Amino acid sequence: MSTDARVSCVSLSFRRPDGGEVFSGLDFSVGPGRTGLIGLNGCGKSTLIRLIAGELTPQAGTVSVRGGLGHLPQTVVLDTALRVDQVLGIAERRAALDAVESGDVRAEHFAVIGDDWDVEERSLAALDGLGLGHIGLDRAVGEMSGGECVLLRLAALLLRDPGVLLLDEPTNNLDAYARRRLYDVVDAWTGTLLVVSHDRELLERVDRIADLREGEVTWYGGNLPAYEEALAVEQEAARRTVRAAESDVQRQRRELASAHVTLARRRRYGQKMWDTKREPKVVMGQRRRAAQVSAGKHRVLHAERLAAAEERLGEAEAAVRQDEEIRIELPGTRVHPGTEVLLLRDPVPPYGPPLRGELTVRGPERIALTGRNGAGKTALLRTVAGELSPLSGEAGPLVATGYLPQRLDVLDDDASVVRNVARAAPERTENAVRARLARFLFKGAAADRPASTLSGGERFRATLAMLLADPAPRLLLLDEPTNSLDLASVRRLPEALAAYEGALIVASHDVPFLESIGITRWLRLDGELRDTTPEAVRAGR
Structure with missing residues (x-):
């Protein structure tokens, strides 16, 4: 790993496909050490990461990277048919090693191996360091959870020993155990690391903060608490x-x-x-x-x-920063204490592990749904929302239900924000729809932007506005709602949800966020629903 690895962006300009300006003449340079890149949703953090990674091309300016580069994107998508060794990029060398060990000493095998005779040992060590030692090199990606796929992609990057590592919201979808493995990687990093994240514990590990705001970067020495104090x-x-x-x-x-x-x-x-x-x-x-x-x-x-x-x-x-806040006003969502909202009885989703036991949700309860990656939290929420039919058992809500999915893929990318929300509220006039969108910070021309141009946080707000359109749900299911939000939005979302008077079930690994929204019951999913505590969730138990 090169300790003089560096990223330099000079006079960088970039516009979205709809013509909206993201950067104009941005100068940005980062060298050895750990840098946290923060900023409001839509300010261009992920765009900057993708420009540095070469996935996007600027309209003007230059990007240069000294030292090898590794990029872990915000959304990791792997071909489910691939094996672990193929994702790691070592399948050919493994095959050559197997051939040599079987007595086939043709020159082409040695050419493939080169000097990398311990590639399997290094690969297994990389997997083990990220808590994936149990999966082996021959397992299919389709048998792994989303969090395991994120760590597998990171292991593939680490095997290349890059001088520059770009991480875009790397803790999204990771349980407490997996997050600790990622934190270990960050703590041990000696090259140049640039990370976009809303994860406070991760940002407490950086050496400096780059605050991207209105197309310019302001630098602050120290980690997140030092930045907030300054x-x-x-x-x-x-x-x-x-x-x-x-x-x-x-x-x-x-x-x-x-x-x-x-x-x-x-x-x-x-x-x-x-x-x-x-x-x-x-x-x-x-x-x-x-x-x-x-x-x-x-x-x-x-x-x-x-x-x-x-x-x-x-x-x-x-x-003086005057960042606006999401406002949710839904008096029609009130659920009286004692009213049955949801009944679960031994549901078996069409994928993921079956669930033993019963759960009755009554009144305006606020339930945290926790568990390791692959425990079946998303499958259970989709079953409750009616997107999946249980193979057996019951998972029936007794009131109007809204589901905010983890991937935020319910928007029509070809339609504008206002058209998407109008589709969910056909009885409302366009002026009424625009007034609602203004509460979710889409004002004027912002409401006319195509959904395909929205950042993760903007997409979250648009989806939430559509989800809470008439008739507003009295049971709200949220699947990892902080994944796409910036730090400011994570702080404000609890204030917005405070106005929601219905029942709430939130699947999340973000314990501080869960504590901030007034959770009344903590549940852990591990084949059955067990009562747990925030302390146990933090410890990965």
Whole structure:
């Protein structure tokens, strides 16, 4: 691994397919160490990662990478028919090794092997280091969970020993055990690492924070807590500057008003002197002109001072972050305590492990659904939502139900945001649909963007707006809802969900988020639903 590996972006410009500008003349450089790239949803974090990885081409500017590059995308899609050794890129060398060990000493086998005689041992060690030692090299990808596939893709990258590693939301879909394996990789990294994440524990491990906002990057030394502390100090100073600028504007307005009063008084006095003819006309004319010039200069001076003060106020206000929040107002979702909302009895989904036992959800309960990768959480939620029919048993909701899937694939990519939501609420006028979308931060032209151009977080908001359209569900199922959100949105989502008065079942590995939304019951899925605690979830038990 090269310790002088580096990424440099010079005068980078990029536009979305719909023409929307993401970057214009961006300069960005990152060297050895661990860098956390953060920013609001839609600001271009994943776009920047993909530009560096060569998956996208900028309209202008250059991207250069010194040292080998590995890229773990936000969504890992692997061919389910592949074997583990094929994903790792070692299948040909394994076959050549097997041939040589069987006595076939043709030259082409040695050419394939090169000096890599311990490729199997290194591969197994890489898998073991990520908690995948049990899967072996011959297992099919289709037999692995989504979290295991993410770690397998990471193992393939690590085997190449890149100098630069790009990670885009790497903890999405990982359970607590798998996250700890990923944290170990980050802790041990000695090259250049650039990670986009909303995972606080991961961002506590970085050396610096790059804050991408409005097409520019601001750098902060230290990890996430250090960034938040520095930003809080910076924002408090900005608010003090705004207060001082507001006071200055008020003072300048008073002085300008006073200048107008003085000018009017002088005019009245001059007119009175003229009318009474107390002095010669020439003298009075000279005095009138001198007074008018003096008063005019005085007024212009104060007007200029006011304009300068208002400009300083505008600059000060621009430095204060006023990030908008999602607002959910759904009084019609109220579920009275004691009302049965959902009944589960030994459901067997069409895929994933069967579930033994019973569960009755009553009233506005808030249930956390936890468990290891591959335990069947998504299959269970899809069965409850009616997307899958159980092979046996019961999994029937007793009220209107809404399901927010992990992949957010319910939007029509060819349609605009407003058309997608209108499709879910055919009784509402377009103005009513746009008013609803404004609460989910899609205002004006933003509501007319094609769904295909949305970032992960924007897609989450659009899907949530569609899901909560009339009639609003009284049982809401959320599958890893924080996966696509930025840090600010993860902080705000609990406030938005606080207005939801129905029952809530959330599948998530993000314990701090689950704690923040007022979970009333913690359940672990491992062949049956067991009561658990947040402490046990953190420990991976």
